[in-house]
Each structure stands twice: as structure tokens, then as C-alpha cells.
Amino acid sequence: MISTSTTYALIVHGGAGADPALDYREQEAHLRALIAGGQKRLLAGESALDTAVAMVKDMETSGLYVAGKGSAPNRDGIVELDASVMDGSNRQAGAVAALRNAVHPIEAARRIMAEGRYVMLAGEGAGAFARAQGLEIVADPATYYVDHVKHGSGGAQEGHGTVGAVALDLSGNLAAATSTGGTFNKMAGRVGDTPLIGAGTWADDGVAVSCTGLGEYFIRAGTARDVSARMTYGGASLNEATAAALAEVKRLGGDGGLIALDRQGNIAMPFNSKGMKRAAVSDKIAAVVRIFEPE
Ligand code: ASP
16 A cells, blocks of 8 residues: 555654663664665565564674574573564554574564464473474574673562564554563563563554563553553543553553654653663654663
8 A cells, every 4th residue: 555644653662671870882883784674675665564573683693782693591491482562453462471592583473363273372382382393493403592680670589671672664554563572580480561462562553652661560550451542531631641550560660661652743752761762763752762861
């Protein structure tokens, strides 16, 4: 379909686990290049879904964030990955939880969505699905994953991180994608908000949301869907809805941040942790890359 709209927007995040004592210049440079590449994709007419997934795949193999290659092992020394994707144009969704050894968990989530029968596969079953789909598998986990502590916050015991992307394409469709290695030192089988549609990820025809922070609080607050509900039922603006949803996380005792876009291409990327690695671009704003500075 040829679109006449010139409205597009893209936000990516590299997690709300950011420590002011650490040097994130490499991540900043990466985010700058990433958002420029994503902008080109959207301007070339690529769908929000393809663009959001492409952004997350790039971050998963960069080794610069706590997702994919940059993920930390759990207490048993095994990396378990969570990811989800949602297409706002039709509310289709796909997710994987506690998936092992997939190079691109987000691609596994996307294939589940494309198959259409299930929304989420977990553990062994998710791994079997990824293999059956011919997805790239980590050949040697012992050497593939990179040192995670420098990407997170609060050291190896408390830290966490995630990557995510939300996009609005020239056809007016929204999509969201999120992928994580979870919290450092997590128990085997622990699953956070990232693969849960409505908690860590949401997209409909009004808003797309990708969250990052201590997942247990985002699950309890139902954050990503909360943003949409506040806009749909409460008439809140994107800024009001995202601020209120994040305040609810805080009220429960958690912290973190989220990125969100509405169908007009408005951008929100609030956080109440120390920082959130993030970048945004749209037809109205030149690319910005931020970590500790507020919006
Ligand atoms: N939300 C992720 C989780 O709890 C971690 C993060 O976003 O930093 O698994």
C-alpha cells in the first residue's frame, strides 16, 4: 500500500538499569547508529513491526545490553531469555519465556506470532520451536555471552537490563518489541514482565509500549496495558498515561522506565530509575540519545 502520510516515529531503549558510575559511551554510539538505521527503514516504508523487530535483533547481538549476547546467567550458570512482540494493527502477539541458547529470542517470539496458534512458548518447548524454525542457535554458550556487569546497574546481585523498541510507520501502524536476559542472579525459571503481553509489552491502534525495570513490579502493575487503558478509557494524553502508569510501579515499590508512542507520533520515554538508555526520532524531532538526563 502506498502511504501518503509523512508521520513516523521510533524509540528504542537499552534498559533502565543504568549506573551513573559506569561509562556508556559505547552504548550511546550504538544507539545513535541504531536509531539512524531505524529512521531509514521507516522512511523507506518498512512496517512498524519489521522495524521494531530489527532494532531489537541488532541490540540482541550487540552484546552491549542485558539481552541476547549481553545476558547474564541465572544462579545455575545458565542464560534464560524472555522476549515478546505485538503488532498494533491486528493485536497479534508472540512471546518466549526462559528460552535457552537462541541468538534472537525476539525472532522466536515473532515466529510464534506469525504461526498464530499460540501467544507464548516457554522453556524446553520454546527451544524446540526455535530449532524447528531453523533459528540461529548459540553454538557455545560458554564463550558466546559477554560480561554483563558493565551493562547493568547495582552490580551483579541487583542489576538488570532489557532492550526494546516501539515504532509508528508511514501507514499509521504501531508495534512494540522487548527482549531481556532478565535480572542478574535470578533463580532458574524466573520470568519477568518482558514476555508478558500487557505487562512489559503492548501495542494496539492507539499506543505502543515497551517497559524496562524490575519486572515483578511491572507485572503487578500491568504497566504496558495500563498506559493504553488510561488513554482509551480515561482520555489521558500519552504523557499523562505513561507518567501515571510509572507512578503506579513506584507506588508498589519498583522502579524503571518505559518507551511509548501514540498514533500521532508523540513520544514518551519516562523513567524513575537512575537512568534509561534510550534514543528517539520522528518526522518532528531530530534523533536524540539520552541515558541519565530527563526527557
Ligand atoms: N524487566 C526486566 C525483567 O525484569 C529487566 C529490565 O528491564 O531491566 O526481566
